[in-house]
Amino acid sequence: xxxxxxxxxxxxxxxxxxxxxxxxxxxxxxxxxxxxxxxxxxxxxxxxxxxxxxxxxxxxxxxxxxxxxxxxxxxxxxxxxxxxxxxxxxxxxxxxxxxxxxxxxxxxxxxxxxxxxxxxxxxxxxxxxxxxxxxxxxxxxxxxxxxxxxxxxxxxxxxxxxxxxxxxxxxxxxxxxxxxxxxxxxxxxxxxxxxxxxxxxxxxxxxxxxxxxxxxxxxxxxxxxxxxxxxxxxx
Ligand SMILES: *Cc1c(COP(=O)(O)O)cnc(C)c1O
Numbered sequence: 001x002x003x004x005x006x007x008x009x010x011x012x013x014x015x016x017x018x019x020x021x022x023x024x025x026x027x028x029x030x031x032x033x034x035x036x037x038x039x040x041x042x043x044x045x046x047x048x049x050x051x052x053x054x055x056x057x058x059x060x061x062x063x064x065x066x067x068x069x070x071x072x073x074x075x076x077x078x079x080x081x082x083x084x085x086x087x088x089x090x091x092x093x094x095x096x097x098x099x100x101x102x103x104x105x106x107x108x109x110x111x112x113x114x115x116x117x118x119x120x121x122x123x124x125x126x127x128x129x130x131x132x133x134x135x136x137x138x139x140x141x142x143x144x145x146x147x148x149x150x151x152x153x154x155x156x157x158x159x160x161x162x163x164x165x166x167x168x169x170x171x172x173x174x175x176x177x178x179x180x181x182x183x184x185x186x187x188x189x190x191x192x193x194x195x196x197x198x199x200x201x202x203x204x205x206x207x208x209x210x211x212x213x214x215x216x217x218x219x220x221x222x223x224x225x226x227x228x229x230x231x232x233x234x235x
Contacts, residue, residue, distance in 0.1 A: 160201030
C-alpha cells in the first residue's frame, strides 16, 4: 500500500468512527513529515495540529497557506510571539495563563493585525495530575475568560475549553464507561456558559479515547497515531 492510500484510509476510518459531521477531526501531525500533511491536504483536509512551535513555523512556511494550524503543545510565554507571526495559525488550544493570553494578543496585533484573530481554547487540568498543564482554580479561569471577553482584546477570541484526559482513564478496558476528565470539562463549560453567556466548544479526545469523548459532547477530537501511525521520539 502506498503512503497516500494508508493515510487517506486511516483518516477516513477515524472520520467514520467520529460518526458525527459536527465534530472537527483534527489531524495531529507532530513529528511527522510535511509530505504526509500534503497528502491529506490534497485529500481536502485543512486542520492540522502541532505541538512544537519551531516545527509548526517550519511546516507553515513550506505548506499551503490555507491550512488552519492548531497549536496543541505546552505553551511558553516567550514563544507566543513566534506563533502570532504565523499568518495562518488558526487556533491556540493551550492557553493556561492570563500572561500568555496577553502576550499572544499583543504579538498578533504587532505582527499580523490584518489576519483573522487567533481563536483560543483555555486548557483545563481536569485530572489533577501535576505533570499536566492547565488551570484548575476557578478564580483564575474566570479572570482569563473575562480577559477574552474584554473589548480591548481584539486579536484573539475565546473558542472553548481543552483538556487531556489522564492516561489511566483513557486506556480503560470498558469503552462505554464515562470518562471523568471529560465530564469535568463539560461541567466547566456549563459553569462558564451560565456565568458569562458564552457558547464554549470542547476539545477533548485523542486516539485512545475520542469515541468516548464524542459521546460526552466533544466538539473537536485531536487524533495523531490513528491517522499517521506511531511517532518517532522527539530528539
Ligand atoms: C499528541 C497529542 C495528541 C494526539 O495523540 P494521539 O494519541 O497520537 O492521537 C492529541 N492531543 C495532544 C495535546 C497531543 O499532544
